Amino acid sequence: MNFVHDGLAKEFEHVTREGERKHIGELFESGDALMQEIAYDLINGDHEGVDRLTKQALEDGYTANAILDDGLIAGMAIVGVKFRDNLIFVPEVLIAARAMKAGMAHLEPILSASGVEPLGTIIMGTVKGDLHDIGKNLCIMMLRGSGFIVHDLGVDTKPDEFVDAVMEHDAQIVGMSALLTTTMPNMGVTIEALEEAGLREDIKVMLGGAPVTESFAEDMGADGYGDNAIEAVDRAKEFVGTFSEDGVNPD
Numbered sequence: 001m002n003f004v005h006d007g008l009a010k011e012f013e014h015v016t017r018e019g020e021r022k023h024i025g026e027l028f029e030s031g032d033a034l035m036q037e038i039a040y041d042l043i044n045g046d047h048e049g050v051d052r053l054t055k056q057a058l059e060d061g062y063t064a065n066a067i068l069d070d071g072l073i074a075g076m077a078i079v080g081v082k083f084r085d086n087l088i089f090v091p092e093v094l095i096a097a098r099a100m101k102a103g104m105a106h107l108e109p110i111l112s113a114s115g116v117e118p119l120g121t122i123i124m125g126t127v128k129g130d131l132h133d134i135g136k137n138l139c140i141m142m143l144r145g146s147g148f149i150v151h152d153l154g155v156d157t158k159p160d161e162f163v164d165a166v167m168e169h170d171a172q173i174v175g176m177s178a179l180l181t182t183t184m185p186n187m188g189v190t191i192e193a194l195e196e197a198g199l200r201e202d203i204k205v206m207l208g209g210a211p212v213t214e215s216f217a218e219d220m221g222a223d224g225y226g227d228n229a230i231e232a233v234d235r236a237k238e239f240v241g242t243f244s245e246d247g248v249n250p251d
């Protein structure tokens with residue numbers, strides 16, 4: 001880690017677990033003052049600051065991806081630790097989430113700008129019982145930016161809503177997000193519903209969200225897992241590569 005922002009360095013002191021210090025510390029490795037200010041404002045829920053600084057960073061030539069990773073996601077990582085350790089509570093997290101949205105509003109058009117032919121159609125949703133959508137929305141932004149058509153079912157998505165959407169949009173891929181250990185099993189329940197509807201053979205399923213792992217995704221019967229938005233795009237691209245021209249799965 002390389003802190004040039006005193007306030008942020010103080011915030012980082014809340015990260016006490018060794019593995020987390022290493023991982024989150026790496027997010028601040030670049031030592032960039034503007035990115036650290038964005039992260040600091042996000043942690044403190046200053047949406048006007050995040051809005052202004054994100055705009056400024058774009059004008060200064062930072063890429064949307066750099067701002068997302070080194071500013072917004074890095075800040076949100078510290079928010080996550082503080083929330084878990086009861087240093088902040090739901091209202092503060094919601095205020096930080098609002099600040100993240102203020103930054104994302106500038107990045108979304110850039111990440112989504114793409115004039116290419118659609119690569120495929122994806123249904124994305126956060127599973128039943130789960131209201132977390134920041135990570136899912138990031139994935140959607142990146143997927144759209146990479147040329148996929150994405151239908152967003154939002155949060156608390158019931159299995160039959162995934163089934164209906166696959167049929168309605170003739171989708172090739174389903175992406176599910178879960179952030180709670182209690183809602184992760186609903187990913188498996190949704191895959192079963194897709195099977196029962198006779199759709200499973202025709203689609204690929206990818207799973208993600210902080211507590212989801214590759215082996216969990218395998219256990220649930222998914223075709224793939226992504227650790228972050230870039231991997232969501234990688235998986236989706238791999239999946240469409242396995243489909244023939246007319247959209248029929250060759251295997």
Ligand code: B12
Nearest residue numbers: 080084131132133134135177180181208209210226228229
């Ligand atoms: C923000 C947040 C909230 C906000 C959500 C706002 C919103 N609009 O999303 C609010 C305040 C509403 C909230 C509520 C709750 N939360 Co909460 N929340 C968080 C927090 C701090 C950050 C999550 C986040 O946005 N991370 C940033 C994004 C960018 O990361 P991400 O979601 O992991 O997504 C990335 C990857 O996972 C991946 N990805 C995500 N989805 C997908 C999908 C696919 C297909 C792929 C390939 C990849 C992929 O790509 C993304 C981009 O890189 C986490 C802590 C944490 N660090 O995770 C807790 C956390 C998830 N929450 C937690 C809890 C307990 C709750 C509550 C139960 C609290 C309560 N007592 O009410 C409620 C549950 C409400 C509900 N029913 O869902 C716990 C869960 C613990 C557990 N073991 O299950 C956590 C881990 C905090 C903690 N450590 O205790 N929360």
